[in-house]
Amino acid sequence: MTTTLPSATVGLSLGQLLYTSFPGRGFQLVHAGVPSTASCAFVEQIVHRRWNPYDPPAPGSSFAYLLQLDAQQTLFGWLFDGGCDEHARSHIPYFLAYSLCGPLDSRRLDSIFACLHKGPLLLPLRRWPLTLDALSATRFRSYRPAAPGVGALVQVRTLAHSRLRRGEILDLFFGTPQSASVRPSLPWAAGGTRET
Amino acid sequence: MPVSRSTPSRKDGPAESSAAHDTFSFQLIGQRGVGKTVFLAAMGAHIEQFDEIGLKSADPQTERQLAQVLQFIRTRGIYPPATDRTIPFNFDLYRGRRRICRFRWEDLPGETCQLWDEGFNRSTKRSSGGLLFVDGHALLNDPGYRRNLDELTELLLPIVNLVKLNGLHYPLALVLTKCDLIAPLTPELKDVLRQRLSPVRRCLERHRSRYEIFYSSLALVNDGPGRPARLVVGDGQSALLWLIEEIQSRRQLPALARLSRWLGLGRRTPPGLLQQI
Numbered sequence: 001m002t003t004t005l006p007s008a009t010v011g012l013s014l015g016q017l018l019y020t021s022f023p024g025r026g027f028q029l030v031h032a033g034v035p036s037t038a039s040c041a042f043v044e045q046i047v048h049r050r051w052n053p054y055d056p057p058a059p060g061s062s063f064a065y066l067l068q069l070d071a072q073q074t075l076f077g078w079l080f081d082g083g084c085d086e087h088a089r090s091h092i093p094y095f096l097a098y099s100l101c102g103p104l105d106s107r108r109l110d111s112i113f114a115c116l117h118k119g120p121l122l123l124p125l126r127r128w129p130l131t132l133d134a135l136s137a138t139r140f141r142s143y144r145p146a147a148p149g150v151g152a153l154v155q156v157r158t159l160a161h162s163r164l165r166r167g168e169i170l171d172l173f174f175g176t177p178q179s180a181s182v183r184p185s186l187p188w189a190a191g192g193t194r195e196t
Numbered sequence: 197m198p199v200s201r202s203t204p205s206r207k208d209g210p211a212e213s214s215a216a217h218d219t220f221s222f223q224l225i226g227q228r229g230v231g232k233t234v235f236l237a238a239m240g241a242h243i244e245q246f247d248e249i250g251l252k253s254a255d256p257q258t259e260r261q262l263a264q265v266l267q268f269i270r271t272r273g274i275y276p277p278a279t280d281r282t283i284p285f286n287f288d289l290y291r292g293r294r295r296i297c298r299f300r301w302e303d304l305p306g307e308t309c310q311l312w313d314e315g316f317n318r319s320t321k322r323s324s325g326g327l328l329f330v331d332g333h334a335l336l337n338d339p340g341y342r343r344n345l346d347e348l349t350e351l352l353l354p355i356v357n358l359v360k361l362n363g364l365h366y367p368l369a370l371v372l373t374k375c376d377l378i379a380p381l382t383p384e385l386k387d388v389l390r391q392r393l394s395p396v397r398r399c400l401e402r403h404r405s406r407y408e409i410f411y412s413s414l415a416l417v418n419d420g421p422g423r424p425a426r427l428v429v430g431d432g433q434s435a436l437l438w439l440i441e442e443i444q445s446r447r448q449l450p451a452l453a454r455l456s457r458w459l460g461l462g463r464r465t466p467p468g469l470l471q472q473i
Contacts (some may be wrong), residue, residue: 026228026307027280053233053279054264087229091277 012137015099017077019047022128023086030124033134034099041069047095050079050173056091057081063175064116064150065097066160070169074100076112078120078150079175096120098135109164111140113152119145150175218297221322222439225351226329227344228306231373231414233276235329236303237265238414238429239436240285254286254298261285266427273418273425279305282315299436301327311351320355325367325439328352328396332372332411335392336385345395352396356403367406367442369435370396376415376430386411406442410435 015034019042021027031039046065057063059081066076077097084090098115100108121139123146124130152160152174160170226232240253240262253259261283265276283303289296308316320326328348334341352368359366372389375381390397390409400407413430444453 021278021280026305027278028307048281051280052264053277053281053283054261054268056268056277085229085278087278089229089276089278090274093280 012100012102013134014137014140015101015134016122016132017042017075017095017097017099018124018130018132019043019093019095020082020126021085021092022126022130025128028128030130030132031099032132035073038069038073038075038099041067042075042095042097042099045069045171046075046077046097047093051093051095053091056093059090061175062148062150063173064152065174066112066116066170066172068104068170071103072101074104074112074170076100076116078116078147080147082126092126094126096123104164104170106161106164109160109170110157113157113160115140115149117149117151119147119149121146123147219300220297220324220440220443221300221302221319222436223320223323223326224301224304224329225309225326225348226304226306227309227331227348228278230306230329230331231275231412232306232329233265233279233303234269234414234427235327235371235373235412236285236301237262237269237276238427240287241266252288252290254288258285258287269416269427270424273416275416279303281305282308282319309351311354323366324443325369326355327369327371327435327439328407329371329373330393330396331374332389333374333377335372335389336378342395345393349395349399352399356400356405359405360403365406365442365446367408367439368400369439370407370409371412371435372409373412373414375411376413376428379413381411381413408438410438 013033015032015038017029017031017034017039019027019029029039029043031042034042046067050063050065061081063079064077065079066074068074075097077095080094080096082092082094085092100112102108121135121143124132152172156172156174160172163170224232224236240258253262262285268274268276282305285301285303287299289299302319304316304319310316330345330348331341334344355366358364370393372393378385389411393409397407411430412435413428415428415430417426417428419426
């Protein structure tokens with residue numbers, strides 16, 4: 001698949017955030033290149049709003065999200081099924097997100113939708129301690145996704161663009177709950193350890 | 197110390213707010229995966245069955261959460277997933293239409309049960325008593341579980357110190373979870389478990405803390421594909437009833453006295469009684 005986050009983001013670096021459960025540590029947020037206000041907003045406005053531990057989505061489901069915190073800061077990423085924790089409890093959420101600093105315009109929005117569809121650049125393993133790096137936007141020019149992404153319906157993209165034109169804050173969450181038998185498992189679910 | 201007392205003349209536990217005088221909060225202490233969520237859901241479902249005294253979910257959020265946990269267990273046939281944030285559960289005691297008092301506990305992620313966690317300290321400060329969860333199955337079968345006991349003891353130490361130094365009353369129910377995995381729970385086996393709990397018990401006894409041990413059995417029974425799973429609960433409510441009885445014995449609160457009478461405390465549910473949820 002060809003790339004997406006390209007010319008519109010040249011010279012930019014993207015912050016990276018991961019919220020999931022780590023063996024021996026439990027739920028932790030790891031991030032790099034992200035202001036503390038954005039990392040707090042990620043947990044409060046994405047993780048806590050989109051994940052209900054008492055009513056989790058079906059195993060194998062994947063979702064994508066995009067949240068504009070303000071005119072200069074946008075978070076976007078995926079919610080994957082993280083498999084089981086070390087206590088054999090299933091339905092561990094795996095929230096991976098990128099943070100884009102700078103104004104969001106129509107081209108960047110298209111780039112983000114394409115990236116969400118294609119999938120993440122890296123899929124950090126749930127192994128503690130974990131160090132993440134900020135990612136240069138040029139790395140998104142051509143990459144093999146580490147996991148399948150989530151495409152947005154045309155209606156969702158159209159709505160997002162019209163909201164952007166009206167100067168409204170974007171707050172999107174989409175995806176189709178699927179069963180594990182339909183969607184291929186992520187590396188950790190199969191016991192693998194791939195990190196692209 | 198996690199607590200600073202605003203009303204030093206009161207000797208009724210670390211509960212901080214007089215505005216919440218009719219709310220009895222119980223702190224949960226337990227490591228990840230010990231079974232706090234499923235215990236709370238089962239206890240909540242049990243006490244909602246006491247129709248004659250009208251103990252009900254106090255808010256739609258509690259009602260929804262309780263329904264969601266039980267629905268998850270029944271439909272998926274597995275225990276609930278890990279809790280990743282602190283989630284409150286509130287139950288109101290009614291007599292007829294009159295609200296008498298409120299019971300509150302918070303489902304805490306095990307990773308927040310730490311001395312340096314602000315939320316854990318805040319809820320300890322608000323509580324009238326506590327439930328300390330220990331994995332009964334691991335206690336019996338895993339020699340390495342001794343480390344977990346030491347960590348729990350370290351966590352308990354400042355709490356029981358505070359209680360002792362201030363002459364407070366803070367009952368602690370020691371709940372041994374996953375006892376269905378080590379059934380039948382014979383008197384001999386209970387003796388072994390009590391013996392292995394000695395690091396925690398020594399800490400409590402040294403500080404003259406009020407405590408009692410409970411054996412929690414929440415077996416998940418799957419009857420086959422397409423049929424909802426059942427949670428078979430052995431004596432699930434005793435820990436809560438004991439805490440109520442303990443608090444009432446010191447505080448002599450009219451609301452709790454009535455509750456004690458209605459629940460027949462002192463003639464507690466026979467141990468080993470099984471119910472299905």
